[in-house]
Amino acid sequence: MKTKSFEVTVAEDRIAVITMDVPGETMNTLRSEFGDEVREILDYLGSLSDLAGVVFTSGKADSFIAGADINMLAACTTREDVYRLSRDGHKLFNELAGLKVPVVAAIHGPCLGGGLELALACDYRVISTSPKTVLGLPEVQLGILPGGGGTQRLPKLVGIAKSLDMMLTGKQLRPKQAVKLGVADEMVPATVLLEVAKKWVAKGKRRKIQPRLKGVEKLLEMTPVGRNVIYDQALKTVMKKTMGNYPAPAKIIDCVKAASGELDQGLKLEASHFADLVMSAESAALRSIFFATTEMKKETGAGDVKPARVHKAMVLGGGLMGGGIANVTAVKAKVPVRIKDISHQGISAALSSTWKQLDKKVKRRHISVAERDRTMSMMTGTTEYSGVKDVDIVVEAVFEDLKLKHQMVRDVEQYCGENTIFASNTSSLPIGQIAEAASRPDKVIGLHYFSPVEKMPLVEVIAHRGTSPETIATTVAFAKKQGKTPIVVQDCAGFYVNRILAPYMNEAANLVLEGEPIDKLDKALVKFGFPVGPVTLLDEVGIDVGAKISPILEAELGARFASPPAFAKLLADGRKGRKNGRGFYQFDAKKKGKKPVDESVYKVLGVNPDGRLSDSELSERCVVQMLNEAVRCLDEGIIASARDGDIGAIFGIGFPPFLGGPFRYIDSMGPARLVDLLRGYEARFGERFAPCERLLAMAEADQRFYG
Numbered sequence: 001m002k003t004k005s006f007e008v009t010v011a012e013d014r015i016a017v018i019t020m021d022v023p024g025e026t027m028n029t030l031r032s033e034f035g036d037e038v039r040e041i042l043d044y045l046g047s048l049s050d051l052a053g054v055v056f057t058s059g060k061a062d063s064f065i066a067g068a069d070i071n072m073l074a075a076c077t078t079r080e081d082v083y084r085l086s087r088d089g090h091k092l093f094n095e096l097a098g099l100k101v102p103v104v105a106a107i108h109g110p111c112l113g114g115g116l117e118l119a120l121a122c123d124y125r126v127i128s129t130s131p132k133t134v135l136g137l138p139e140v141q142l143g144i145l146p147g148g149g150g151t152q153r154l155p156k157l158v159g160i161a162k163s164l165d166m167m168l169t170g171k172q173l174r175p176k177q178a179v180k181l182g183v184a185d186e187m188v189p190a191t192v193l194l195e196v197a198k199k200w201v202a203k204g205k206r207r208k209i210q211p212r213l214k215g216v217e218k219l220l221e222m223t224p225v226g227r228n229v230i231y232d233q234a235l236k237t238v239m240k241k242t243m244g245n246y247p248a249p250a251k252i253i254d255c256v257k258a259a260s261g262e263l264d265q266g267l268k269l270e271a272s273h274f275a276d277l278v279m280s281a282e283s284a285a286l287r288s289i290f291f292a293t294t295e296m297k298k299e300t301g302a303g304d305v306k307p308a309r310v311h312k313a314m315v316l317g318g319g320l321m322g323g324g325i326a327n328v329t330a331v332k333a334k335v336p337v338r339i340k341d342i343s344h345q346g347i348s349a350a351l352s353s354t355w356k357q358l359d360k361k362v363k364r365r366h367i368s369v370a371e372r373d374r375t376m377s378m379m380t381g382t383t384e385y386s387g388v389k390d391v392d393i394v395v396e397a398v399f400e401d402l403k404l405k406h407q408m409v410r411d412v413e414q415y416c417g418e419n420t421i422f423a424s425n426t427s428s429l430p431i432g433q434i435a436e437a438a439s440r441p442d443k444v445i446g447l448h449y450f451s452p453v454e455k456m457p458l459v460e461v462i463a464h465r466g467t468s469p470e471t472i473a474t475t476v477a478f479a480k481k482q483g484k485t486p487i488v489v490q491d492c493a494g495f496y497v498n499r500i501l502a503p504y505m506n507e508a509a510n511l512v513l514e515g516e517p518i519d520k521l522d523k524a525l526v527k528f529g530f531p532v533g534p535v536t537l538l539d540e541v542g543i544d545v546g547a548k549i550s551p552i553l554e555a556e557l558g559a560r561f562a563s564p565p566a567f568a569k570l571l572a573d574g575r576k577g578r579k580n581g582r583g584f585y586q587f588d589a590k591k592k593g594k595k596p597v598d599e600s601v602y603k604v605l606g607v608n609p610d611g612r613l614s615d616s617e618l619s620e621r622c623v624v625q626m627l628n629e630a631v632r633c634l635d636e637g638i639i640a641s642a643r644d645g646d647i648g649a650i651f652g653i654g655f656p657p658f659l660g661g662p663f664r665y666i667d668s669m670g671p672a673r674l675v676d677l678l679r680g681y682e683a684r685f686g687e688r689f690a691p692c693e694r695l696l697a698m699a700e701a702d703q704r705f706y707g
């Protein structure tokens, strides 16, 4: 039989194979409208008296089911709608689980969220060994919880601790991990997946579901006291991590607690918490990030222009940034990369950092020795421009020195091909100025990475006036292959991310100079939702780096970027931050845990830390500066859209994701409220808080950035 999205075939072995293939969609997702179709299928299966078993699989080439349709969840307008949706899903999955014959899920490709919950309702799960196959419950990343029975069925299958780990992190398991954890029963090559799944039917209905627990885990999970220890610890950890800004983790723990009781009671609780979370502002913000990044995956950065393929790349400079860029080029993009540095030491440092990273993966059995060696063979070094005639893109990551960059532009034009792109990783020099040395300025572009390159998801792609659309499209595509989310920004001092960061950091410095304790200030911003506080960030980035960028921004953008007179004093005292072990905090490698503030810094700055401001006042003063500057960037066309501005701030700075980015945050508070706050501070502290024109106009017209 066949419905719109499913086909059921029953061969001689009397095993019904249900194939899901939602027409017109790249990936299968679960929608409420399939309820009738599944009902029809279940009735049909019930009518087959000699049925031996059921295998559930996907008709898509490389994916199983990517979860419930997130658009469908976003379209729900009432809590009751969401609750009903979840309960309808429970009913269907219960019926699947309750079939008298064995039901096996045959999984190849992503099996996430509701997709895994469906698979958990089956008796067995057979998965393909393909690297495309991943299993997980990523709902927490959308600010929700598994609402299709996952919070109840997973703990029964693999135990409490492992379930909490999966659901609280949203991590995706590779095939080996899934089998090891007991989420899947067997992994086999995709070519024999169906055949092996049918063999599992012969094992008969699964009688007893019991997690494979060992040692301490077993001791803890088998008693109510032990279980409470796990729940308390999990709650403590998530509260510390989320600062209470995300409601989903605590509700996940609550549901898992209920999993040791009667199934339907637990499912009802799950549906209730699921409904609350889907309707929450935090989830709406996190869903917007999913929609934005999905949209951005398809964009070229230059309209219909097709990117050229990058077969080989070169990185100039084997330092921390250059080494990181070479790493993601070989490891993620799988593009051969030549590292050019003035010294052999620079090259070997870059190579050995990737070697260490890959070797760790080998030891953890995440990759094979052959894979490590294959990747390493893609990275080569040189101190001369040798073997670079055929590179398609060069990324320079050398000192912020215009003369040096000009020399490199000329060298690349001399030694590389006619079409080689010159991408600069500068964070402060205008790309237009770098391009002045080029005879082919259309091939010059900015490609600004964030440190550490291997981890930070954002890159800014900066086109100067003469950059060609082909260069933009090729650079954007290259960055995506490196696993990055690129935003295309205009050529202006600080581009977007550093430009909105600077006034925020300056305000933090002002607060310290007013006598606010450094650790209190940092904690206030972490409580607000940033991953680290501004002073810690400055220690990490380097006080010397801040001191170098600051005057450039002030010269280009005006007096509001003037940094407080602290940098000179700090540098004169030999404080550069982590890089030389002297900054605002103590960097004693022997000390574990939290770094204490280096109290002597207050004396250097000439302040007495006796601050009286509340946490919310501290965070507000810094954040409103960032919001105001972000609006200016949109107004000046530095970013193309509020969406790019939100993604740039979240992925580049760690702006709190649950607020959806600066623009969504302004929308939620209303531009008029932000104007009031800025006006209040302007009256007390002067011009630097003056709200920008666009904000004033929006407040006047009561407009929002998003419809």
Ligand SMILES: C[C@H](O)CC(=O)SCCNC(=O)CCNC(=O)[C@H](O)C(C)(C)COP(=O)(O)OP(=O)(O)OC[C@H]1O[C@@H](n2cnc3c(N)ncnc32)[C@H](O)[C@@H]1OP(=O)(O)O
Binding pocket: 026, 027, 029, 066, 067, 068, 069, 070, 071, 110, 112, 113, 114, 115, 117, 138, 139, 142, 145, 146, 147, 148, 150, 294, 297
């Ligand atoms: C009741 C349940 O507990 C609740 C849930 O299940 S909530 C959903 C949980 N699932 C998720 O969060 C997974 C979300 N999806 C992803 O992470 C990624 O899409 C993926 C890892 C599956 C694949 O990534 P990738 O190969 O880069 O493909 P990607 O471009 O993202 O997606 C392909 C298409 O599938 C769509 N898609 C993927 N998952 C989707 C979902 N859960 N809902 C709606 N659309 C989805 C994308 O929008 C995109 O559509 P398009 O082709 O029209 O643009």
